Amino acid sequence: xxxxxxxxxxxxxxxxxxxxxxxxxxxxxxxxxxxxxxxxxxxxxxxxxxxxxxxxxxxxxxxxxxxxxxxxxxxxxxxxxxxxxxxxxxxxxxxxxxxxxxxxxxxxxxxxxxxxxxxxxxxxxxxxxxxxxxxxxxxxxxxxxxxxxxxxxxxxxxxxxxxxxxxxxxxxxxxxxxxxxx
Numbered sequence: 001x002x003x004x005x006x007x008x009x010x011x012x013x014x015x016x017x018x019x020x021x022x023x024x025x026x027x028x029x030x031x032x033x034x035x036x037x038x039x040x041x042x043x044x045x046x047x048x049x050x051x052x053x054x055x056x057x058x059x060x061x062x063x064x065x066x067x068x069x070x071x072x073x074x075x076x077x078x079x080x081x082x083x084x085x086x087x088x089x090x091x092x093x094x095x096x097x098x099x100x101x102x103x104x105x106x107x108x109x110x111x112x113x114x115x116x117x118x119x120x121x122x123x124x125x126x127x128x129x130x131x132x133x134x135x136x137x138x139x140x141x142x143x144x145x146x147x148x149x150x151x152x153x154x155x156x157x158x159x160x161x162x163x164x165x166x167x168x169x170x171x172x173x174x175x176x177x178x179x180x181x182x
Contacts, residue, residue, distance in 0.1 A: 003120065003173075007111060010172040011104050014068045018075070022096050029076050030089040034157060037077040038141045041164060044069045045134045052128055063127075064175055070134060071168035074161040077141075078103045081158055107165040114166075122170045123179075130167040137164050 001009070032040070044066045051057045079099045083091075091099075115122075122130075137160040144150075144157050 003115060004108075004112070006173045006176070007108060007169055010169045010176070011071075011108070013172070014071045014168075015100060015104070017068055018072045018100060019093070019097060022093055027089060027091040027096060030080070030083075030091065032076065032080060034077060034080060035142065035145055037073055037080060038138050038145070040073045041070050041077075041134065042138045044073070045131050045138065048131045049128075049135070052131065064172065067130075067168045067171045067175070071165050071172075074164040074168070075100055075103045077161045078158060081161075103165075107162050107169075110162050111166045111169070123174070125170070127171055127174065130171040134164050134167050137161075137167075 029037075048063050048066050051063060082099070140154070141157050141160050144154075144160075149157065
């Protein structure tokens with residue numbers, strides 16, 4: 001399989017969970033503010049880091065499921081940035097699927113462009129690096145929020161969420177290739 005196929009496979013596994021949860025819970029995540037989405041990603045990444053550092057996992061959700069959660073929460077963050085209407089809590093299933101696909105298409109295009117320029121350097125990176133990079137991106141998002149959403153020279157919140165999506169996808173791909181432990 002090539003990178004695009006692997007990426008699509010990783011995304012599809014995340015999307016399936018996301019859409020199944022949408023059927024179970026609706027769009028209850030619409031109440032999350034950007035800081036809450038960032039915190040959800042933060043706790044998942046911190047959990048992976050703790051498991052990596054201690055080698056001990058006490059609850060059943062494995063690292064794969066945490067990477068999938070990180071990816072899905074980053075997509076929620078992007079959707080939330082686009083939908084400003086706080087009153088619109090219930091989104092139709094078809095709308096959710098369309099918005100998910102739109103965000104994934106942008107993330108995949110970014111991945112392809114960066115893969116071209118960086119020569120798929122991510123394939124030589126560690127799972128630990130994907131977690132650390134995601135944590136750094138979350139801290140950047142929190143700082144941007146503390147700055148009322150303004151940056152002087154840096155990318156915005158959306159760019160950080162897109163990077164997090166791709167780091168999680170890379171982690172899932174390498175776990176699937178058995179290059180990283182899960």
